[in-house]
Amino acid sequence: MLANHIIVLDAVRAKKNQAFKKDLCQQTGLSWGTLCKTVDSLLAGGYLNSRKERASRPGRPIVPLGVEGWAACFAGMDVGAEHTRVLFADLNLEPLFQQEVPTPRYTDPEPFYAWLTGVYNAALAASGVACERVRTLGLSVSGNVDSEHGVIVSGGNFGMAFGANLPVSALASRLGVPVFAMSTQVAAVWAEYQFGICAGYGNLVNIGLGVGIGSGIVANHVLLYSHPKRPVGYIGHILIPGNDHICSCGFKGCLEAYSGGDYLVGIARERFPQRLELHGAAELDRAAAAGDADARAVLDTAAAYNAVGVAAMIQLYAPDALIFSGRQSRADGYVYQRTIAELKGILPRERRNCYIGITSLGAYQSALGAMRLGYEHWELA
Ligand SMILES: [Zn+2]
Incomplete structure (x- = not known):
């Protein structure tokens, strides 16, 4: 189940950032009270804007709501058998930056975490995105992942045997950002559902x-x-x-x-x-x-x-x-x-x-899906 702030942000985006509360109520199925409370907290956090200059008619303007793209960033990372891809997207879920590096053969948890941390930090530095703006990292792995408990169980195609059982919490604490993990194909099909030609x-x-x-x-x-x-x-x-x-x-x-x-x-x-x-x-x-x-x-x-x-x-x-x-x-x-x-x-x-x-999403398909799934698990402070 998606949190209310995600439901509202998705609905505002679907209205091309020209959304009215009356329509959002209908669109989301949230009660008027819940919708207003959610919109207020998103406005207070700076995640939504309501710019008066958009009003075109005389009289008391009804101001549409828009997503403030730069208010937050979301990272997606896909550890593939051969390549690992990282991307950062804004709150409109528009990719801002993407980067690809070869995936090394897996040896042990510590070097793997250190390598992932290095890849993420290098991409972050190259993207120009301030680290505190990143709210979540969605991580997809070519292998078995227990998403519910946040455990990477295996990555056979890059040498991580079944039962490796790496908790992603260890990565989250290194990166200072919440991490939500899933397998590459879960991310891939979700990218298609959200962003693909058959969305x-x-x-x-x-x-x-x-x-x-x-x-x-x-x-x-x-x-x-x-x-x-x-x-x-x-x-x-x-x-x-x-x-x-x-x-x-x-x-x-x-x-x-x-x-x-x-x-x-x-x-x-x-x-x-x-x-x-x-x-x-x-x-x-x-x-x-x-x-x-x-x-x-x-x-x-x-x-x-x-x-x-x-x-x-x-x-x-x-x-x-x-x-x-x-x-x-x-x-x-x-x-x-x-x-x-x-x-x-x-x-x-x-x-x-x-x-x-x-x-149609190219080699970053799973990184996009991972980013989206990380975003869906973003908890509003
Ligand atoms: Zn088999």
Whole structure:
């Protein structure tokens, strides 16, 4: 449940910062008393403005409310398998600054916290945002996160084994800002729901095709949180008959253990040890696009497996839209195009009206979603 000040700020923003209390009451469903109290506290904090010069008619002006963008900032950080991205946004949730650095291999909690702190502080310094203006940090991690208890359980794609169990409170105290954590795909689909081409669609699935393969789900306008013991959208670990590769999770036959970026490279190495030019994810995809039979042999299977996983998500959630993101989701990419073609081949006719496309939010998709989720957990002092 969102706090009243978040509900009101969202509603004012939705009115393009020209909101009247009467309309807000209707829009938010809050009682008149609660609305007035919330608006007053936001005005007192400087988070809302009501500028008289906006009145255009004679007589006693009815002054619209607007969000004071510069009154607060919100950080979003996404620790990916290969890259970590940080962004800062203002109270209108407009990004002010963004930065990307490589993700190191995980060794131990202390160096990991120190590294995260360094990345955050360097981005903050480069952004010119004063540290006291940042209200929350939303942190998404390519791995398992227990959002309820604020614990990063694993980050297998950058070497953090299951059971690492890092409390984010330790990071919050280093940074001096409250931290709310979630998995990358939870952040990704929430970014789509809030800011994407299909924003506001009640049923959305985001599929991340990258080093790992994951998915995030919004069902009936509700964001489904994944929990390590109650996983949601673990498409990467759907078992594919005929796939005998062992996954980082320990199971044999997981989708990710074939179609994940690093696994694909491993398979190319194993099958074609002499062909060094195929021993990279991007190289493999380019070679397949250019017609290389060996590269196609590897990627056609990956695409067929991907299609099984994606079709399962469509069957399970009947989404209005399915959005792809991650390094392997490129409109001109071979594995992406083959995946879509295979998917269309197996989808029942009734499901083919689901919109399918690539994210418009780019590489900062999850950082944006994380920022938004951090913002939603902002407590007004
Ligand atoms: Zn697995």
